[in-house]
Amino acid sequence: MDRIGRLAELVVPVLTDGCIVTLVDREGRARDVGSWYGDPARREVVDRYAQIRLDTLPGDSPVGQALTTGTPVTESVDAVLALMADGPARDLLTALAPATAVVLPLTAEARTVGVLTLYQDAGRIMTEEDMEIARQVAAEAGRAIARVHRQSQQAQLAEALQRSLLTDPPALTGGAVVVRYVPTAEAARVGGDWYDAFLQRDGSLVVVIGDVVEHDTAAAAAMGQLRGLLRGIAHYSSAGPAEVLRGLDEAIVQMHHQTLATAAIARVESDGDRGRALRWANAGHPPLLLLAADGRVTVLGGELGDLMPGVDAGSIRTESVVPLPPGATVLLHTDGLVERRGSTLDEGTAAVTRYLRDLTGRPLDELCDGLLRRMLRGTPQDDVALVAVRLAGSHPGGAGTTPAHD
Numbered sequence: 001m002d003r004i005g006r007l008a009e010l011v012v013p014v015l016t017d018g019c020i021v022t023l024v025d026r027e028g029r030a031r032d033v034g035s036w037y038g039d040p041a042r043r044e045v046v047d048r049y050a051q052i053r054l055d056t057l058p059g060d061s062p063v064g065q066a067l068t069t070g071t072p073v074t075e076s077v078d079a080v081l082a083l084m085a086d087g088p089a090r091d092l093l094t095a096l097a098p099a100t101a102v103v104l105p106l107t108a109e110a111r112t113v114g115v116l117t118l119y120q121d122a123g124r125i126m127t128e129e130d131m132e133i134a135r136q137v138a139a140e141a142g143r144a145i146a147r148v149h150r151q152s153q154q155a156q157l158a159e160a161l162q163r164s165l166l167t168d169p170p171a172l173t174g175g176a177v178v179v180r181y182v183p184t185a186e187a188a189r190v191g192g193d194w195y196d197a198f199l200q201r202d203g204s205l206v207v208v209i210g211d212v213v214e215h216d217t218a219a220a221a222a223m224g225q226l227r228g229l230l231r232g233i234a235h236y237s238s239a240g241p242a243e244v245l246r247g248l249d250e251a252i253v254q255m256h257h258q259t260l261a262t263a264a265i266a267r268v269e270s271d272g273d274r275g276r277a278l279r280w281a282n283a284g285h286p287p288l289l290l291l292a293a294d295g296r297v298t299v300l301g302g303e304l305g306d307l308m309p310g311v312d313a314g315s316i317r318t319e320s321v322v323p324l325p326p327g328a329t330v331l332l333h334t335d336g337l338v339e340r341r342g343s344t345l346d347e348g349t350a351a352v353t354r355y356l357r358d359l360t361g362r363p364l365d366e367l368c369d370g371l372l373r374r375m376l377r378g379t380p381q382d383d384v385a386l387v388a389v390r391l392a393g394s395h396p397g398g399a400g401t402t403p404a405h406d
Helices: 007-011 040-055 062-069 077-083 088-096 128-165 217-237 241-255 345-358 364-376
Strands: 018-024 030-037 073-076 100-108 111-120 175-182 193-199 205-212 261-270 276-283 288-291 297-300 320-323 329-333 384-391 400-405
Touching: 007 018, 007 030, 007 111, 007 128, 018 040, 018 062, 030 040, 040 088, 062 073, 062 100, 062 111, 073 077, 077 088, 077 100, 100 128, 111 128, 175 193, 175 364, 193 217, 193 384, 205 217, 205 329, 205 384, 217 241, 217 261, 241 261, 241 276, 261 329, 261 384, 276 288, 276 297, 288 345, 297 320, 297 345, 329 345, 329 364, 345 364, 364 384
Parallel strands: 175 400
Antiparallel strands: 018 030, 018 111, 073 100, 100 111, 175 384, 193 205, 205 261, 261 276, 276 320, 288 297, 288 329, 329 384
16 A cells, blocks of 8 residues: 555646545545655645544544545635644644645545545646546546455455465374464465375374465465365375375366466374384475484475476376484475575575574474574565474374464
8 A cells, every 4th residue: 555655746746736645444444644745844744744634634624525425525724724623733734834625535446445635735726637637546546446455355365265274283292293374475475385284094194285386365275175185185095195196196187187286295104113204205395304303404305306296197106215213303394485586496495404403402383483584584475384393202293283373
């Protein structure tokens, strides 16, 4: 909405001497979001006036009438001052000293979503041509606000759907599972990242990370479908990661052939000697990371894994097995954690590796939060999902599980 607020600077001085832009939110609250005056000496005055005027203007003022009726109102400023109670707002309008106020409603989808207040100094005549141009500006601003509202609603729906599908990890004993999801800074791009953690029928812990290409409501819906498919295949079959991905390949080809996604799956299992091992497979996703208790970090696989799911139903999936010593941490994440404009995935992975070393020994939830703070430094440019597993002893599971959705 900042760009709508800057509208005040665009109409001054071409159409008017001063301007205040007002928007109405979805709860019906009006607020001034931008102001400008052609006379530099009065810019601070109009800015201060815009900060407080809506709290004091009566309902029968030009602004109140335009917001209520959705029709333009023109009135002398002397008449407006006569309606206002004594106080700072009245004093500021007196100091501003315009002669006339023209208030134009901003309408979107048959609803008044704001007003444009144009202040005319004494001696300025607003012609019918000027008024027609001002009406066109107001109409275009209303359409722009409608587009922003639609994008915001779509983003809220996508994020709500996504969060409803990102369920808590299972309760375990002897270790911990931590999950995190951070939405993108660009609201319209919410939708595709997911994580999962669950137990197969034989009790083996499975963790999954995935990312559906595109970012919108459709991506959030596709994410939910793929996540459900993968979970069902893994739970029913109790198969390893490669076989689960092969089943997902066939399902996507038959039922979701237009969906593009990446995924990585890991299963914690016995190594046959009272120890634990990690069996994993990767389908086009950023690599898994293994942090040993002494701070050594191992990148599991190359920059990206095998083919993306569903590209080739006959693709032979490969899986690998690595020892999982007590105290080791396994991290799966989406590309939003490591992708940056002007840098490569390898550089992003190197940064994650460096920060993991720095965070060695921290409780798992602190490690995940610390990693996100260091890598994102604010709101990310893309969604970020991650799931981390740490085994405290010879059995999978933990003292607890910690979900968090920022």
